[in-house]
Amino acid sequence: MSTPSLTAPGPGGTRAGAAGGAGYRVTYPRVLRSEWSKLWSLRSTWYALTAVVVLALGLGLAIGAAFTDGGDDGPGDPVDTTLLGLNFGLLILPVLGILTTAGEWSTGMVRATMAAVPRRLPVLWTKAAVFGAVSFVLTLATALVTFPAAQAFLADTPLAARLGDPGVARALVTTAAGAALIAVLGVAVGALLRSVPASIGVFVAVLMVVPGVVPLLPYGWAEDIVAYTPLAAMEPLMAAHPEPDLPTVGAALVSMVLWTAAGLAAAALRLRRSDV
Numbered sequence: 635m636s637t638p639s640l641t642a643p644g645p646g647g648t649r650a651g652a653a654g655g656a657g658y659r660v661t662y663p664r665v666l667r668s669e670w671s672k673l674w675s676l677r678s679t680w681y682a683l684t685a686v687v688v689l690a691l692g693l694g695l696a697i698g699a700a701f702t703d704g705g706d707d708g709p710g711d712p713v714d715t716t717l718l719g720l721n722f723g724l725l726i727l728p729v730l731g732i733l734t735t736a737g738e739w740s741t742g743m744v745r746a747t748m749a750a751v752p753r754r755l756p757v758l759w760t761k762a763a764v765f766g767a768v769s770f771v772l773t774l775a776t777a778l779v780t781f782p783a784a785q786a787f788l789a790d791t792p793l794a795a796r797l798g799d800p801g802v803a804r805a806l807v808t809t810a811a812g813a814a815l816i817a818v819l820g821v822a823v824g825a826l827l828r829s830v831p832a833s834i835g836v837f838v839a840v841l842m843v844v845p846g847v848v849p850l851l852p853y854g855w856a857e858d859i860v861a862y863t864p865l866a867a868m869e870p871l872m873a874a875h876p877e878p879d880l881p882t883v884g885a886a887l888v889s890m891v892l893w894t895a896a897g898l899a900a901a902a903l904r905l906r907r908s909d910v
């Protein structure tokens with residue numbers, strides 16, 4: 635199967651130059667490599683991803699070392715408790731995703747990007763693919779290190795668990811999948827609003843403020859809706875044994891996919907219909 639190409643204008647604004655040499659062909663793999671290079675050229679990428687790992691591992695080890703079984707309500711879920719530090723990552727990753735997109739509009743670099751890829755949408759798809767893949771791999775690797783490291787302190791406690799125990803491996807994978815989807819949602823919001831402060835403000839409102847306010851409404855369905863917002867939907871994904879009053883793992887994952895797909899669709903629509 636041939637590699638799909640996105641022909642860029644040749645010299646003088648014509649497409650003839652594109653047909654005359656491979657150097658003028660804009661293909662998806664090349665756009666993908668470009669976005670990969672841009673992501674890792676940002677110092678904020680290194681700082682943010684390091685913070686995700688350090689916070690998750692550090693807090694996981696601290697919880698494991700300090701845990702005492704003194705509660706009447708049970709010790710909690712072994713995966714959710716040991717990966718508590720990854721909740722910081724669920725805020726850091728989407729903010730970094732916003733910086734990778736809205737940051738280009740803020741600096742004006744987007745003009746060069748869109749001149750190189752005139753059809754525009756491949757830029758959005760490859761940004762989402764690159765950042766989503768990086769977020770998934772980083773979160774999964776961090777979880778696979780943090781969980782057994784914390785469990786080294788939790789032997790002979792009610793939180794003791796192994797990777798082979800029912801629900802544990804699934805929880806680690808769905809945690810990474812959920813984190814990747816929230817990260818890509820950040821990419822979408824940044825591409826839609828094109829302003830770093832506005833994007834972060836809207837994202838924080840959708841993830842944290844609105845879910846805290848909606849349950850105050852005098853309607854029984856309000857809490858049901860909140861359970862399917864991105865951060866709330868992470869609860870069953872991060873638990874080896876989700877509480878029965880939470881959405882199922884499948885329903886939570888589908889809701890997060892829909893949130894991310896809606897964000898990308900809105901960003902793609904604006905990208906096609908508005909000027910850079």
